[in-house]
Amino acid sequence: MPASETVREKRKLNAVDWFLIVAVILCLAAAAVRLWLGPTSGALTKSAEIADYVVSFRISNIRNSSTRYLVEGEEFYIPAPAQYFGSVLGNISVTPALFHMQDAEGRYLSVYAPENGDATRIDVTGAMLVSGCMSENGFLLGGTTPLAVNKTIVLRSAYLYVTITVTDISRAA
Numbered sequence: 001m002p003a004s005e006t007v008r009e010k011r012k013l014n015a016v017d018w019f020l021i022v023a024v025i026l027c028l029a030a031a032a033v034r035l036w037l038g039p040t041s042g043a044l045t046k047s048a049e050i051a052d053y054v055v056s057f058r059i060s061n062i063r064n065s066s067t068r069y070l071v072e073g074e075e076f077y078i079p080a081p082a083q084y085f086g087s088v089l090g091n092i093s094v095t096p097a098l099f100h101m102q103d104a105e106g107r108y109l110s111v112y113a114p115e116n117g118d119a120t121r122i123d124v125t126g127a128m129l130v131s132g133c134m135s136e137n138g139f140l141l142g143g144t145t146p147l148a149v150n151k152t153i154v155l156r157s158a159y160l161y162v163t164i165t166v167t168d169i170s171r172a173a
Helices: 015-037 064-069
Strands: 051-063 075-078 083-088 093-096 098-102 108-112 121-135 138-141 145-147 152-156 161-171
Touching: 051 064, 064 121, 121 161
Parallel strands: none
Antiparallel strands: 051 121, 051 161, 075 083, 075 152, 083 121, 093 121, 098 108, 121 138, 138 145, 152 161
């Protein structure tokens, strides 16, 4: 072929070219939809509203003398990770600790702990006022820590270290 002649080749689009074209079109469409819906339309941009909730709880098999630290206003914390949990509301109920014992025939019986002065074992039910938010995935204590009914959680106050079982979570009135 002579050098003076230019050979025209027809250029075809390959798979990578088509992929890039489709990707640019999708990005432009997504930006247009985002502008049309507005900046606060996404689920990720909506902030959860922190509010007060009442968490009902049960504490099993603690010493009778521990009830003096379960008074209204007593503040409790989660030790790990260190986080404020909430404060006790004034409605604490105390019953003798319930145990399940096996008799001589192998049957299980429910029995209450005997009276033994300061060492008497008791079960406590009550409620605490906490801050958190309810989302479609459940309750988040402080907006970060998941909390659910029947979950056990270790709490501490200035004078008491207990394991509670959550029995109910409801919005405070």
